[in-house]
Amino acid sequence: xxxxxxxxxxxxxxxxxxxxIVMIVAMSMIKPSFRTLNNILNILTQCSVYGILALGMxxxxxxxxxxxxxxSILALCAVIAASLGQSNTASTKYFVNMSELPIIVPILAGxxxxxxxxxxxxxxxxxxGIPAFIATLGMMTICRGFAYIYTSGKPVSTxxxxxxxxxxxxxxxxxxxxxxxxxxxxxxxxxxxNTRFGKRTFAVGGNINAAEVSGxxxxxxxxxxxxxxxxxxxxxxxxxxGRMVSAQPGLASGYELTAIASTTIGGTSQSGxxxxxxxxxxxxxxxxxxxxxxxILGIQSYLQQIxxxxxxxxxxxxxxxxxxxxx
Amino acid sequence: xxxxxxxxxxxxxxxxxxxxxxxxxxxxxVGYGEVHALVGENGAGKSTLMKCLIGLYPVTSGEIxxxxxxxxxxxxxxxxxxGISMIHQELSPVLYRPIMENLWLGRExxxxxxxxxxxxxxxxxxxxxxEIELDEDPRTLMVNLTVAKMQMVEIAKAISYDAKxxxxxxxxxxxxxxxxxxxxxxxxxxxxxxxxxxxxxxxxAEIFEIADRVTxxxxxxxxxxxxxxQLTMDQIITMMIGRTMDEMYPKIPxxxxxxxxxxxxxxxxxxxxxxxxxxxxxxxxGIAGLVGAGRTEVIETIFGMRPKIxxxxxxxxxxxxxxxxxxxxxxxMGFLTEDxxxxxxFAVLGVDSNIAIPNYDQFLSKIGLxxxxxxxxxxxEYVEKIQIKTPSxxxxxxxxxxxxQQKVLMARWLMTGPDIxxxxxxxxxxxxxxxxxxxxxxTMLAGEGKCIVMVSSELPEILGMSDRIMVMHEGKxxxxxxxxxxxxxxxxxxxxxxxxxDF
Ligand SMILES: Nc1ncnc2c1ncn2[C@@H]1O[C@H](COP(=O)(O)OP(=O)(O)OP(=O)(O)O)[C@@H](O)[C@H]1O
Ligand SMILES: [Mg+2]
Numbered sequence: 080x081x082x083x084x085x086x087x088x089x090x091x092x093x094x095x096x097x098x099x100i101v102m103i104v105a106m107s108m109i110k111p112s113f114r115t116l117n118n119i120l121n122i123l124t125q126c127s128v129y130g131i132l133a134l135g136m137x138x139x140x141x142x143x144x145x146x147x148x149x150x151s152i153l154a155l156c157a158v159i160a161a162s163l164g165q166s167n168t169a170s171t172k173y174f175v176n177m178s179e180l181p182i183i184v185p186i187l188a189g190x191x192x193x194x195x196x197x198x199x200x201x202x203x204x205x206x207x208g209i210p211a212f213i214a215t216l217g218m219m220t221i222c223r224g225f226a227y228i229y230t231s232g233k234p235v236s237t238x239x240x241x242x243x244x245x246x247x248x249x250x251x252x253x254x255x256x257x258x259x260x261x262x263x264x265x266x267x268x269x270x271x272x273n274t275r276f277g278k279r280t281f282a283v284g285g286n287i288n289a290a291e292v293s294g295x296x297x298x299x300x301x302x303x304x305x306x307x308x309x310x311x312x313x314x315x316x317x318x319x320x321g322r323m324v325s326a327q328p329g330l331a332s333g334y335e336l337t338a339i340a341s342t343t344i345g346g347t348s349q350s351g352x353x354x355x356x357x358x359x360x361x362x363x364x365x366x367x368x369x370x371x372x373x374x375i376l377g378i379q380s381y382l383q384q385i386x387x388x389x390x391x392x393x394x395x396x397x398x399x400x401x402x403x404x405x406x
Numbered sequence: 407x408x409x410x411x412x413x414x415x416x417x418x419x420x421x422x423x424x425x426x427x428x429x430x431x432x433x434x435x436v437g438y439g440e441v442h443a444l445v446g447e448n449g450a451g452k453s454t455l456m457k458c459l460i461g462l463y464p465v466t467s468g469e470i471x472x473x474x475x476x477x478x479x480x481x482x483x484x485x486x487x488x489g490i491s492m493i494h495q496e497l498s499p500v501l502y503r504p505i506m507e508n509l510w511l512g513r514e515x516x517x518x519x520x521x522x523x524x525x526x527x528x529x530x531x532x533x534x535x536x537e538i539e540l541d542e543d544p545r546t547l548m549v550n551l552t553v554a555k556m557q558m559v560e561i562a563k564a565i566s567y568d569a570k571x572x573x574x575x576x577x578x579x580x581x582x583x584x585x586x587x588x589x590x591x592x593x594x595x596x597x598x599x600x601x602x603x604x605x606x607x608x609x610x611a612e613i614f615e616i617a618d619r620v621t622x623x624x625x626x627x628x629x630x631x632x633x634x635x636q637l638t639m640d641q642i643i644t645m646m647i648g649r650t651m652d653e654m655y656p657k658i659p660x661x662x663x664x665x666x667x668x669x670x671x672x673x674x675x676x677x678x679x680x681x682x683x684x685x686x687x688x689x690x691x692g693i694a695g696l697v698g699a700g701r702t703e704v705i706e707t708i709f710g711m712r713p714k715i716x717x718x719x720x721x722x723x724x725x726x727x728x729x730x731x732x733x734x735x736x737x738x739m740g741f742l743t744e745d746x747x748x749x750x751x752f753a754v755l756g757v758d759s760n761i762a763i764p765n766y767d768q769f770l771s772k773i774g775l776x777x778x779x780x781x782x783x784x785x786x787e788y789v790e791k792i793q794i795k796t797p798s799x800x801x802x803x804x805x806x807x808x809x810x811q812q813k814v815l816m817a818r819w820l821m822t823g824p825d826i827x828x829x830x831x832x833x834x835x836x837x838x839x840x841x842x843x844x845x846x847x848x849t850m851l852a853g854e855g856k857c858i859v860m861v862s863s864e865l866p867e868i869l870g871m872s873d874r875i876m877v878m879h880e881g882k883x884x885x886x887x888x889x890x891x892x893x894x895x896x897x898x899x900x901x902x903x904x905x906x907x908d909f
Contacts, residue, residue, distance in 0.1 A: 273775040275766040282763050285752035292711065292749050293764040293818070294735035352754040 094397055095344060095358070099365050106372040113375055120254055126367030127256035128153075128319045128331070130360065132338035133345075134267040135311030137359040140342055141271070142304045143284040143351025144204065144211035149312045150334035151222035152196040154326075156316035158226050160189035161235040161242075161326035169237035173230075182241040189320075190313040196222055197309015201302035211305075219335070226328035236325035246321025256318045263314060268356040270307070280304055285352030340387075341366055344394040365390070412471075413438045413602045414459075414571060419468035421454055423805070425797045428454040430626040431468075436571065439600045441593060443613040443634070446623030446646055447837040448809025449795040452606050453495055455623075456573050460492045461485040473570065483512075489570035493560050493577050495606075495808050495835070496747055499548040506531035506544035509563050534562045539588055553580045553745055554697040561589065565596070572596065573604045576808070578612060579835045582697045582863040583899070590616050608809070608837050609864070610639050622646055647839040654838070655870030656846050658853070662873065663687030665723075666857045667826050669708060672717030677703035678881040681717070685826070685857040690848065692872030692889075693861045695902045699878040701861040702744055705828045709734040709741045721826070735764060740824030742815055744831045744861070746808070750815050756800035758785045760814050765821045788817035792843055808835045816844060820851075827851065829860045833867060845871060865895040877901035883909055 106113040132149050139146045162173035164185035196218065203214040248255045271277040282290040283300050291297050315334075320326045343349070344365055345358025369390065373383045414436040421429040429451045436442045444452045458465045461480045470477050472488060480488070500508055506527050507514070515530065517523040531544035540558045548556060557580045564572050578586050593603055593616055605617060613620055614634060621631040622645040629645050665684045673679040678700035685691045693701045706712045708719055710728040719726055721737055728734050734741065743749040752760050762769065762781050769784060771777040785799055794813045796806055803811055812835055819827060832848070833841045848871060852858055862868050868875055869889065877885040877898055885901035885908050887893060900906040 269775065273778070275770075275776060278759060278763070278766055278776060281755055281759060282752055285755045285759075286749075288749045289743075289752055290763070292731050292741060292743055294732045295763065296732055348754075350754075352752060 095361055095394060099361055102368050110375050122367045122371045123257045124254045126363045127260040128315045129334050129337040130260050130363035131263050131311050131315040132334055133341035133359040133363050134263055135308035136338040136342045137347050137354050137356060138271055138280060138304055139308050140347045141284045141354040142280045146215045146308050147335050148200060148215040148218035148222055149338060150331040151219045152193055152309055152312040153316045153334060154328055154330040155222045155226040156189040156193045156313045157320045157326035157330050158230045158235055158328055159192050160185040160317055161238060161320050163188050164238045164242045166237050166239045173235055179239055186317055189317045190310060193309045193313020194306050197306040201305030205298035205301040230328045232328060234325050234327035238324050242321050243324050245317060246324060256322060259318050264356060264360055271356055276303060281352055340391045344391060411438060413473060415471040417469040419458060420466045421458055421463060422466045428626055432628050434621055436602050436604060438602060439597050441597055441603045441605055441617045443617035443620040444604060444606045445620060445642060447839055449807035450623035451626040452623055453575055456492060456575055460490055486567055491564045491567040491569040492573040493564045493575060495575040497556055497560060499556050501549040502547060504545045504547055505542060505559055508548055508559060509566060534566045538562045538592055552698050554585055557581060571602045575606045576835055578607060578609060584696060610642060624648060643838055654842055656849055657871050658849060660688040660853045662689050668720040670718050673715050674703055674707055675715045681883055683876050685859055687855045688852050689873045690852050690858040690860060690871055692868040692875040694868045694875055694898050695878035700881040701878055702830055705859055705861060709739055709828055738825040740819035740822050741828045742819050742830060742832055746811055751803050751811055753804040754802055757796050757803055757814055758799040760803045761785045761788060761817045761821060788821060792817060792847060809837055809840055812836055826857045831862055832860060865898055869893060879904040
């Protein structure tokens with residue numbers, strides 16, 4: 080009896096990890112091709128972009144916020160970075176007379192734009208007090224608009240080889256997008272769990288009034304939370320641009336929802352103060368494995384969307400039951 | 407003594423939470439028209455037993471008989487229809503809705519078209535509020551009420567169900583003398599109508615005033631049930647804590663030093679005006695008054711939680727501008743707030759985070775990251791020092807008993823090592839044993855040369871602990887008294903009601 084309770088506890092606590100394992104085992108049995116190293120790396124690569132967004136989103140949701148603008152910010156960062164990273168051989172150049180720049184320039188530009196957009200979100204939320212949902216909803220269309228204006232609606236392509244390396248190269252056999260993803264996981268984990276900023280983010284999400292009384296600079300925390308989210312969007316933009324060796328303004332539309340879904344599947348609570356980086360990673364993997372698996376199985380893409388929706392809802396129901404049991 | 411026929415019998419109730427055995431075979435009988443008090447240390451399991459009774463938690467094992475019938479597997483809504491209502495220890499009002507909607511939440515009166523009948527709701531609310539003598543418009547938003555008034559609304563709500571049994575879990579902890587008496591009047595009226603009351607409180611004096619019988623809890627078990635007139639206060643305390651108590655108010659005269667905090671003509675646009683006092687090193691400065699007198703607002707303003715309109719605050723003779731709690735903390739102030747849930751705890755976070763929030767600066771490693779091991783050691787020190795009862799440091803604070811939550815918050819501020827510590831109702835909801843511990847701590851802090859400013863509605867606490875006492879009445883200071891053995895509760899009440907005014 081006691082034993083069973085313990086098992087139940089573990090199951091509810093790590094339920095989503097079991098789901099992931101079951102999915103992987105099932106897929107490997109049905110389709111041996113799923114098991115190949117290449118496919119596994121492929122799955123990881125595929126989830127790297129929204130996986131990175133989900134990391135930032137975890138920080139945002141832990142603070143009891145939401146960010147709907149990350150897909151658009153990503154697109155804006157990507158087109159700006161790409162425009163600065165075109166090779167001399169490009170047929171249509173964005174900056175016609177500019178010679179090739181070192182890769183660091185487009186990277187920094189992308190990150191900077193991302194962080195700035197995030198800071199605008201954070202500033203609006205912290206200093207005007209408008210709800211995060213509204214502020215980022217506005218920024219979502221604003222950034223998308225800027226991306227279209229910047230490119231006049233056209234893709235920016237033919238990038239320098241080092242850009243291509245970020246998207247398709249390997250480091251010690253690991254695809255670069257996965258390397259970047261891993262680095263971002265580590266950074267976010269440290270940020271959220273081991274810094275004062277992280278601890279205070281939990282406090283702001285847990286009880287904003289109590290945080291204020293405890294001397295937490297709530298406005299500053301919110302500003303940085305969204306700035307970090309924006310930075311993650313910038314990083315994701317670089318990876319995404321590298322993978323496609325081009326960028327276009329319509330990029331990543333709907334990615335904010337995939338990021339929110341990953342975070343949520345991983346057990347981060349919309350009511351604030353609860354969430355883990357590992358959850359965000361597992362959540363992103365669940366989505367990626369599911370998509371990959373369904374594609375391998377030849378399931379129609381419309382049906383895939385339905386399955387995905389069901390999984391998200393079920394995951395949250397399970398998660399709420401876990402929390403309800405504790406209370 | 408005649409045998410009371412029982413409305414409620416709870417037999418051998420057990421309740422386990424993951425990692426915690428909260429109830430270990432509890433028995434409780436409550437007769438018709440009886441006021442039955444439950445007392446026991448923080449975490450003894452009183453609230454848990456009641457939550458089992460109203461169907462909020464399923465019991466792990468045991469039997470419940472109500473009105474002659476066995477009942478099990480029921481929801482709180484079903485409990486209400488059976489006639490069991492409860493006033494919860496932790497208030498959960500819908501803040502931005504009016505009183506009347508809070509009163510009738512879930513059973514809104516409807517008109518013949520099936521829409522909410524606001525007029526009817528208003529009328530019914532008026533009647534209920536009159537019954538408890540709460541002078542507020544039913545359309546007032548909850549958020550505009552003081553904690554005490556919210557508590558009265560909560561009481562009104564519980565009564566309005568016409569229940570056979572009303573559970574009151576520390577209903578008086580947010581009330582002052584006056585409202586407390588009102589509450590007792592209500593209880594007596596209910597009793598005469600045959601309603602039974604379960605009354606949970608840490609204020610033992612109340613129990614002698616209102617209860618017929620008392621059941622004492624210790625560590626998830628009931629250790630005895632007695633008629634109240636057959637017990638003394640000391641006997642109850644001994645039953646509760648399993649040993650005899652040393653002195654309740656361990657106040658020892660401390661070395662009083664130079665003036666640290668100086669407040670001059672401080673005014674707020676709404677709550678108080680022209681408040682002036684100073685507090686010296688090693689002094690405990692009590693602020694007394696009725697609820698709504700503006701005591702909390704005064705210290706909140708000093709700490710930077712509210713803007714002042716005029717007046718000045720000096721620390722060590724130096725003029726300081728404190729605009730927000732960050733400034734307050736930077737000036738070595740600490741503030742234990744009155745409303746635990748709203749401005750105190752981080753409900754879903756662990757005990758450790760709750761203690762450490764303003765204190766992470768103390769626990770940084772060389773490279774500037776938070777050193778979790780050091781945090782654990784630091785928190786554990788306080789858990790032991792003030793005996794916080796928790797299964798572990800990472801237990802979510804919402805799973806602790808009310809009194810233990812309060813101790814965690816106390817630990818939070820003690821850890822900041824403040825020079826000036828504001829305590830707003832510091833022992834609200836804390837059991838006698840722990841209370842004495844907290845008083846000991848306060849005395850010790852004063853002995854270390856800190857200034858303590860304590861707002862309290864419990865006059866014995868004010869008289870037992872303070873060196874000097876400021877009394878307020880409706881936003882104005884009416885008395886600044888030197889404490890002495892001759893000072894009585896009556897004198898303070900005269901100032902608090904405005905009958906006497908020295909200024
Ligand atoms: N939801 C929960 N999950 C885990 N433990 C819980 C939960 N609720 C209560 N407990 C534990 O059960 C024990 C009894 O708590 P309870 O709230 O009943 O105490 P109490 O007698 O009402 O104390 P107080 O006087 O402080 O209100 C405590 O040790 C508490 O930590
Ligand atoms: Mg309780």
